Amino acid sequence: MNLGLGILANAFLITLLSSVSFGILGTLVVVRRISSAAGAISHSVLGGIGIGLFCERALGIPWSGPLPGAILAALVSALGISWVSLRFQQREDTVIGGIWAVGMAIGLLFLSKTPGYADPMSYLFGNILLVSDTDLFLTVFLDMAVLGVVAPFYREILALCFDESFAKVRNIKTEILSLCMLLLVALATVAMLRLVGLILVIALLTLPAAIACVFPMKLWKAMIVAGVLCLLLSWAGIIASYFLDLPTGSSIAVLAGAVYLVTIGFKARAGRA
Amino acid sequence: MGHEAVCLEGVNFAYASWPVLEEVSLLVARGEYVCILGPNGGGKTTLLKIILGLTMPQSGRVSLLGQRPEQARMRAGYMPQAIQSDLQVPVTLKEVVLMGRLGGGGGWRYSRSDLKKAEEVLAFLGLEPMKDRFFGELSGGQRQRTLLARALACDPEVLLLDEPTANVDPEGGKLLAEFLAELKGKIALLLVTHDLSFVSKHVDRVFCVNRRVVEHPTSELDSLSLHDLYNEPMRLVRHDLVLGNEER
Known part of the structure; x- marks a missing residue:
C-alpha cells in the first residue's frame, strides 16, 4: 500500500507517530x-537484516527480507536477554555485550555473501529516503501495543521499577512485565530503523526521557514530556538536515545529545546557586 | 487455619557452593514479636526472602500462615532494606505506600478502599504532611517509615522487616520501634537486624542467625551467645535499664 506522501511528510509523520511509544518506552x-x-x-x-536479505536474494525466499529479519532478530534478542537475566543474573552484563557484537557480526557476514547491492550504512545510521508506508503501519501497531501494555499495568x-x-x-x-518491556523496545527499534538507523535509535529512545527525568515529576508526566521532546527534537533534526544537507538520523542524535548536556548543565548551575 | 505465622523446617540454602543457611528450623506464632539477630552476611535477608518465596531453598519445608509462601505472601507485609529500592525512580511517598495495595486486579486506578487504606496508614505513621514528596528526597528515617507504611498498607497478618533501622538516626529508630510496639499482639512481627538496641522489652523471642539459627530466650542473651554469633568478644548493652529510665 502506498499513501503517496512525500519523503519529508513521511519523515514528519513517522516521528509524530513514534514519539508516543518512544516517550513511554524511553522513560521506562x-x-x-x-x-x-x-x-x-x-x-x-x-x-536479522543480513539473514533476511540473504534469504531473500540468495535463496529466493519470497516472504523474507530486511524487515521480517529485523523484527525476528529484535524479538529473539529481547527473549534471549530476558532469559539470561532470569537465569544467570551475574552474567547479564557480559551477555548483553555479546549479543550486541555477535548480532552485528552475523549481519555483516550475511550481507557480504548477499548478491547485489546491500549498504549496511543505511541500516546503521538510517536514511530518510527509505522511510516507507510499511514503517508507518509498523509504528501505528507499536503505539497500540505500547499503550495496550503500559496503560493497564502502569x-x-x-x-x-521501584522495587x-x-x-x-x-x-x-x-x-512477564519485564519481558514485555523488552519486546516493545525491540519493536520500537525496528519501527524507527529507516529514519535514524539501528545505532542512533538508542539516542532517540533514551535522550528525550533522560532530559525529562532531570526534573522531578511523576513517571506518567515524564513519559508525556519525553514524548513531546522526542517529537520536537526529531522535527528540529529533520528540518536542520534538510536545510544543511546533513544525514537526518545523526542530526537528530547530536541535537538530542546537545539538549541533554545543556539541560544537566543548567540543572547543576541551578543546584549550586 | 493453624496458629503459626511462619514455619521453617530443616531449610538449607547455598549460594553456588557457599552455604548461607544450614538446617534452619523456626516457628513464629501469630501475634508474636520475634527478633532475628545476626552479623552482615549471616543469611538474614536470605531467610526473609525464603519465607516470602522470593528465594527457593535447596531443601526443607517453608510455610507462611499455614500455606505455601507464594499462596500466602499477599497476606504478609514486607519491609525490605531501603537500599533495595531505586531512588532515581520518580515516585512519590503516597505512590510507594499505595504499592502495598497492588495485586488485587487490573486497572490503572486504585479503588476508593485502597486510597482510604493508604490514607489511614499515612496518618498512623505521621507521613500525611509529606505524602506528595518524592521518595528520593526523603531522609533515611522518612524512607524507612514510608516502607513500613507500604508494608502496613497490605493489611498484613504477619510483618517481615529487614534492617528497619539501617541509615536511620537514633531518634528515627526509636520512633520506628514505638510504631512496631503498637502493632504487637495484633499481627506477627518478624524483624531481622544487626542492631542490638532493637531487642527491647517488647520482643518475645530472639533468634540468632549465622548460617544456623539458634533461639535465645531474651534473658539469656548474654555476652557468651553474642560471642558465638559474631565470633569476637562483644559487650552486652543492658537495654532494659535504658528503657526503664525512659519510662519514668
Whole structure:
C-alpha cells in the first residue's frame, strides 16, 4: 500500500507517530536502567537484516527480507536477554555485550555473501529516503501495543521499577512485565530503523526521557514530556538536515545529545546557586 | 487455619557452593514479636526472602500462615532494606505506600478502599504532611517509615522487616520501634537486624542467625551467645535499664 506522501511528510509523520511509544518506552528504559539491553537489541537487528536479505536474494525466499529479519532478530534478542537475566543474573552484563557484537557480526557476514547491492550504512545510521508506508503501519501497531501494555499495568510497572522484590511479594508477574518491556523496545527499534538507523535509535529512545527525568515529576508526566521532546527534537533534526544537507538520523542524535548536556548543565548551575 | 505465622523446617540454602543457611528450623506464632539477630552476611535477608518465596531453598519445608509462601505472601507485609529500592525512580511517598495495595486486579486506578487504606496508614505513621514528596528526597528515617507504611498498607497478618533501622538516626529508630510496639499482639512481627538496641522489652523471642539459627530466650542473651554469633568478644548493652529510665 502506498499513501503517496512525500519523503519529508513521511519523515514528519513517522516521528509524530513514534514519539508516543518512544516517550513511554524511553522513560521506562531510563528509569529501569536497561539502556544497554535496549542497545544490544537494536544492534543485533543488523543480524536479522543480513539473514533476511540473504534469504531473500540468495535463496529466493519470497516472504523474507530486511524487515521480517529485523523484527525476528529484535524479538529473539529481547527473549534471549530476558532469559539470561532470569537465569544467570551475574552474567547479564557480559551477555548483553555479546549479543550486541555477535548480532552485528552475523549481519555483516550475511550481507557480504548477499548478491547485489546491500549498504549496511543505511541500516546503521538510517536514511530518510527509505522511510516507507510499511514503517508507518509498523509504528501505528507499536503505539497500540505500547499503550495496550503500559496503560493497564502502569501501577505494576511503577512498582517493578521501584522495587522488584516487593512487586513479586504482591504477586505481580514481574518477569512477564519485564519481558514485555523488552519486546516493545525491540519493536520500537525496528519501527524507527529507516529514519535514524539501528545505532542512533538508542539516542532517540533514551535522550528525550533522560532530559525529562532531570526534573522531578511523576513517571506518567515524564513519559508525556519525553514524548513531546522526542517529537520536537526529531522535527528540529529533520528540518536542520534538510536545510544543511546533513544525514537526518545523526542530526537528530547530536541535537538530542546537545539538549541533554545543556539541560544537566543548567540543572547543576541551578543546584549550586 | 493453624496458629503459626511462619514455619521453617530443616531449610538449607547455598549460594553456588557457599552455604548461607544450614538446617534452619523456626516457628513464629501469630501475634508474636520475634527478633532475628545476626552479623552482615549471616543469611538474614536470605531467610526473609525464603519465607516470602522470593528465594527457593535447596531443601526443607517453608510455610507462611499455614500455606505455601507464594499462596500466602499477599497476606504478609514486607519491609525490605531501603537500599533495595531505586531512588532515581520518580515516585512519590503516597505512590510507594499505595504499592502495598497492588495485586488485587487490573486497572490503572486504585479503588476508593485502597486510597482510604493508604490514607489511614499515612496518618498512623505521621507521613500525611509529606505524602506528595518524592521518595528520593526523603531522609533515611522518612524512607524507612514510608516502607513500613507500604508494608502496613497490605493489611498484613504477619510483618517481615529487614534492617528497619539501617541509615536511620537514633531518634528515627526509636520512633520506628514505638510504631512496631503498637502493632504487637495484633499481627506477627518478624524483624531481622544487626542492631542490638532493637531487642527491647517488647520482643518475645530472639533468634540468632549465622548460617544456623539458634533461639535465645531474651534473658539469656548474654555476652557468651553474642560471642558465638559474631565470633569476637562483644559487650552486652543492658537495654532494659535504658528503657526503664525512659519510662519514668
